[in-house]
Amino acid sequence: xxxxxxxxxxERYRAQVRAEIKQHAWEQIAAAGVPALSLxxxxxxxxxxxxxxxxxxASRDDLITALIRDAYRSLADTVRAxxxxxxxxxxxxxxxxxxxxxxxxxxFLIYGTPVPGYHAxxxxxAISFEVMAVLLEACGAPPADTRTTxxxxxxxxHRTWAFDHPAPxxxxxxxxxxxxxxxGVLSLELAGHFTGMEFDPELLIAEELDTLPHGDRxxxxxxxxxx
Amino acid sequence: xxxxxxxxxxERYRAQVRAEIKQHAWEQIAAAGVPALSLxxxxxxxxxxxxxxxxxxASRDDLITALIRDAYRSLADTVRAxxxxxxxxxxxxxxxxxxxxxxxxxxFLIYGTPVPGYHAxxxxxAISFEVMAVLLEACGAPPADTRTTxxxxxxxxHRTWAFDHPAPxxxxxxxxxxxxxxxGVLSLELAGHFTGMEFDPELLIAEELDTLPHGDRxxxxxxxxxx
DNA sequence: TCGGCGAGTTATAGCTTCTAACTATTCGAA
DNA sequence: TTCGAATAGTTAGAAGCTATAACTCGCCGA
Numbered sequence: 001x002x003x004x005x006x007x008x009x010x011e012r013y014r015a016q017v018r019a020e021i022k023q024h025a026w027e028q029i030a031a032a033g034v035p036a037l038s039l040x041x042x043x044x045x046x047x048x049x050x051x052x053x054x055x056x057x058a059s060r061d062d063l064i065t066a067l068i069r070d071a072y073r074s075l076a077d078t079v080r081a082x083x084x085x086x087x088x089x090x091x092x093x094x095x096x097x098x099x100x101x102x103x104x105x106x107x108f109l110i111y112g113t114p115v116p117g118y119h120a121x122x123x124x125x126a127i128s129f130e131v132m133a134v135l136l137e138a139c140g141a142p143p144a145d146t147r148t149t150x151x152x153x154x155x156x157x158h159r160t161w162a163f164d165h166p167a168p169x170x171x172x173x174x175x176x177x178x179x180x181x182x183x184g185v186l187s188l189e190l191a192g193h194f195t196g197m198e199f200d201p202e203l204l205i206a207e208e209l210d211t212l213p214h215g216d217r218x219x220x221x222x223x224x225x226x227x
Numbered sequence: 228x229x230x231x232x233x234x235x236x237x238e239r240y241r242a243q244v245r246a247e248i249k250q251h252a253w254e255q256i257a258a259a260g261v262p263a264l265s266l267x268x269x270x271x272x273x274x275x276x277x278x279x280x281x282x283x284x285a286s287r288d289d290l291i292t293a294l295i296r297d298a299y300r301s302l303a304d305t306v307r308a309x310x311x312x313x314x315x316x317x318x319x320x321x322x323x324x325x326x327x328x329x330x331x332x333x334x335f336l337i338y339g340t341p342v343p344g345y346h347a348x349x350x351x352x353a354i355s356f357e358v359m360a361v362l363l364e365a366c367g368a369p370p371a372d373t374r375t376t377x378x379x380x381x382x383x384x385h386r387t388w389a390f391d392h393p394a395p396x397x398x399x400x401x402x403x404x405x406x407x408x409x410x411g412v413l414s415l416e417l418a419g420h421f422t423g424m425e426f427d428p429e430l431l432i433a434e435e436l437d438t439l440p441h442g443d444r445x446x447x448x449x450x451x452x453x454x
Numbered sequence: 455t456c457g458g459c460g461a462g463t464t465a466t467a468g469c470t471t472c473t474a475a476c477t478a479t480t481c482g483a484a
Numbered sequence: 485t486t487c488g489a490a491t492a493g494t495t496a497g498a499a500g501c502t503a504t505a506a507c508t509c510g511c512c513g514a
Contacts (some may be wrong), residue, residue, distance in 0.1 A: 017307045061367030114418040115260045151434040158426045184411025191341040198385045207378040
């Protein structure tokens with residue numbers, strides 16, 4: 001009994017239960033963080049008893065890995081969709097910030113405290129490259145009058161990139177600065193390190209991105225095809 | 228029986244055991260992260276059995292809070308000492324990066340994934356203000372020809388700072404940019420998000436700080452008194 | 455119709471944090 | 485010097501967790 005997509009009814013049921021489990025897992029994480037995630041509690045919530053959950057996820061780490069993968073996938077899709085519909089760099093920052101504020105713990109699952117010794121599976125790092133690829137596209141080609149900085153030269157000499165993207169060094173530089181500046185503000189904001197200072201992080205981000213290296217570009221999304 | 232410092236021998240012993248417990252806790256955290264920290268395991272390591280450890284720390288969270296406090300204290304002292312011995316902003320970044328790379332999990336204990344609902348005790352946030360105060364001092368006074376940016380104006384209008392520091396808005400801006408840019412690069416570096424790209428994060432940091440807002444200052448540490 | 459796969463169960467081991475109750479030691483003051 | 489109180493440590497145990505083992509039941513496909 002297979003449906004048009006090639007899934008048997010058992011496989012469909014399985015996928016649905018897995019999704020339900022992950023849904024409850026996300027709720028627990030949003031409420032109290034990853035450390036408080038309890039497989040037992042989730043099992044009760046979905047109406048099964050303890051060990052039954054191990055039919056769907058081999059271990060607690062396996063469930064968390066699946067959540068990390070979904071988080072990356074969601075971020076990559078969000079960024080890609082925004083870019084494809086004509087959003088510029090500042091707009092992408094807004095989209096990413098919105099995505100992060102929508103579920104801070106999901107953001108920290110990707111960019112938060114790492115577990116020593118943990119190595120994400122290859123398919124997950126591949127998704128992280130997708131995000132980087134969009135940023136590189138959004139950065140576009142460097143303007144004609146680009147003066148290469150020392151870091152540009154350094155980047156040019158150390159291009160053993162894990163994925164080969166044809167972007168020139170100044171574009172890499174710009175994308176890296178975009179990424180690190182946005183993450184710097186955003187992660188501190190989400191972690192509550194700005195509490196007590198009542199400025200608007202969005203304005204800080206805007207200005208940080210306005211002074212990105214190799215600037216005066218990306219203002220007209222129509223130009224991006226020529227990059 | 229009190230020594231010159233006013234500590235009884237019992238208090239001295241207590242402090243020593245607490246320190247020994249924290250030492251082992253740091254080792255566990257460095258090896259496997261906070262989630263793997265086990266009070267039972269620590270108790271065995273210091274030669275006492277399980278519950279005895281609760282004489283020294285009321286709970287696991289209490290121990291972790293003490294570690295967070297020590298981490299903040301260590302960072303604040305490190306930054307203050309470096310600044311007082313004439314280190315400029317770029318140098319401070321180097322000192323902070325060195326401090327972070329020396330024990331990445333200690334850095335993430337402060338700046339990593341937050342626990343939803345957790346509020347650090349006031350004495351800890353006070354230490355975080357010490358760090359910020361040093362950064363503000365290191366940023367010095369804005370140059371005479373400073374053109375206020377929109378974010379400067381915003382900062383001027385939203386100065387309900389939790390601690391009142393007399394620094395003008397452009398200095399706040401500069402310090403915030405320093406903090407967020409450094410943290411942006413550093414946290415991604417420590418978390419391993421740059422693996423596969425073999426550039427030197429130190430060079431990126433140097434350039435990010437070189438293009439800080441309201442620049443052309445702090446080059447001569449002798450000027451800092453006039454700030 | 456029947457065999458087998460798989461989803462679910464309970465029982466259990468071994469770990470965790472943390473409380474309760476108890477013992478023994480040590481400190482300090484009368 | 486002796487006695488009372490505070491304190492460091494113990495074991496026992498409750499409640500929770502992850503994870504495995506062994507088992508039962510029901511559905512799906514041949």
